[in-house]
Amino acid sequence: MTVDDAALTALTTAYASHRAPVRALARALHADPETAFEEHRAHDRCADLLEQAGFTLERGIAELPTAFRATAGSGSLVAALCVEYDALPEIGHGCGHNLIAGASLGAALALREQLAALDVTLQVIGTPAEEHGGGKQLLLDRGVFEGVHLALMAHPTPHTDTYDVLGSTSQAVGRWRATYTGRGAHAAANPTEGINANDAAVVAQVAAGLLRQRMHDGQRLALVPQQSGITNIIPETAIIDLECRALTMPAFEELRRQVFACLEAGAVATGAALEITTTEPIYEPLLQDALLGAAWNAAMQQLGRPLEGSLGIMAASTDMGNVSQRVPSLHPFVGITGAGGALHTREFAAHADSEEGYRLMDDAAIALAAVIRDIAAEPASRAVLRDRAAQLAEPVQGASAPL
Known part of the structure; x- marks a missing residue:
């Protein structure tokens, strides 16, 4: 032309x-x-x-x-x-x-x-x-x-x-916020009665790190914990902001499922409750x-x-x-x-x-x-x-x- x-x-x-x-x-x-x-x-x-x-x-x-x-x-x-x-x-x-x-x-x-x-x-x-x-x-x-x-x-x-x-x-990209809710407790007096929400977040981040070896070319993943709390309180809440990217919508959906499974692993391992919310529209x-x-x-x-x-x-x-x-x-x-x-x-x-x-x-x-x-x-x-x-x-x- x-x-x-x-x-x-x-x-x-x-x-x-x-x-x-x-x-x-x-x-x-x-x-x-x-x-x-x-x-x-x-x-x-x-x-x-x-x-x-x-x-x-x-x-x-x-x-x-x-x-x-x-x-x-x-x-x-x-x-x-x-x-x-x-x-x-x-x-x-x-x-x-x-x-x-x-x-x-x-x-x-x-x-x-x-x-x-x-x-x-x-x-x-x-x-x-x-x-x-x-x-x-x-x-x-x-x-x-x-x-x-x-x-x-x-x-x-x-x-x-x-x-x-x-x-x-x-690339396609989606972004979410994962919120873990546990149970607070005194870190010295009664830690066994608490459910450490931060532990759930750590397990999820480790699982996501191990997932990277199975990610295909063109897929990307980022988890950013929003840390808060003090040392003498078992944290009852932990938040991770995350995104994943891929070249096609099927590859994006595959990675999303895998990442959500990593987040769920943190909840299963610790007993914390997990809520995942979409923070903005998916980019195609x-x-x-x-x-x-x-x-x-x-x-x-x-x-x-x-x-x-x-x-x-x-x-x-x-x-x-x-x-x-x-x-x-x-x-x-x-x-x-x-x-x-x-x-x-x-x-x-x-x-x-x-x-x-x-x-x-x-x-x-x-x-x-x-x-x-x-x-x-x-x-x-x-x-x-x-x-x-x-x-x-x-x-x-x-x-x-x-x-």
Whole structure:
């Protein structure tokens, strides 16, 4: 697939007229990080910019105060650009969400004047709590993505190159809290009358450690005990926060069952009671739509970012995976030139506020706009995406259902 040179030039020119406020917004998000479900100032900054550009704003949608939807156009093809803006505790924008927001907002502004000619309804959806909380799954559950034919965003990485989006994916992840309840006692006077909840947690952690030798490639496991108490009291409560990851939902479910068995072993060994609660929606693997991916690859190459082969499987997870299971989606991972380190570090947070980071954001904004423009301008592509959207929209078990 190739991108029409004249169309790409027009989008580049359109974006250039908005570059300054988009970059200013991205810098402001970076300088003022807010964590999951607390992104009030980020919400307002993004919504205000779109409203000033003529989009119709719905703020605080789906019972989420920091979610929004901005709409322009009234065409038969409905495209959604997803905006992320939550930061990491203490680290800030170590996942580059300020650049993600800028790229999606920039793409929307670049396309704004072409929507009528393209017969497109463009929605810009502010999606809170990607890092923890599964904001996109909550929006899915509450109908925000109903009627959308394609959903897009772009994610920066420290890998420094531009990768073929086709074949790339991410891991499924689920997170839970295990609470053991025992019986308190004096650690010296009557310890035999107690049931040590911490002992149950220790047994579970040992069992999970032994499980690792049987875990398949691509599976990941983390248990983090939330310790409390004092030495002269047998602890009656112990808590473990945990997550597991896998490349497919069947492999994820297999690992979940094994991990829960480890937790149950702690209860059986000590006599403590065990309660496991789901702490946030399950994130599903990412499905890159082939048609959208081909259009993205072509646009990035024509913008001077040659492809360096497939990035393959990202050892990370995103709630955009949940959207991709229900709407034809694009979520490319693309590197900041000269970056290094790893996602979720202070080093990468610095790259997300660098000149090269903002250059990547500019190119990503133009490429996202080009993907929507190229799909909309080609009747066959429009038809394919509409058909795929209808197929994916068939009822399926919600990913956020407790296990």
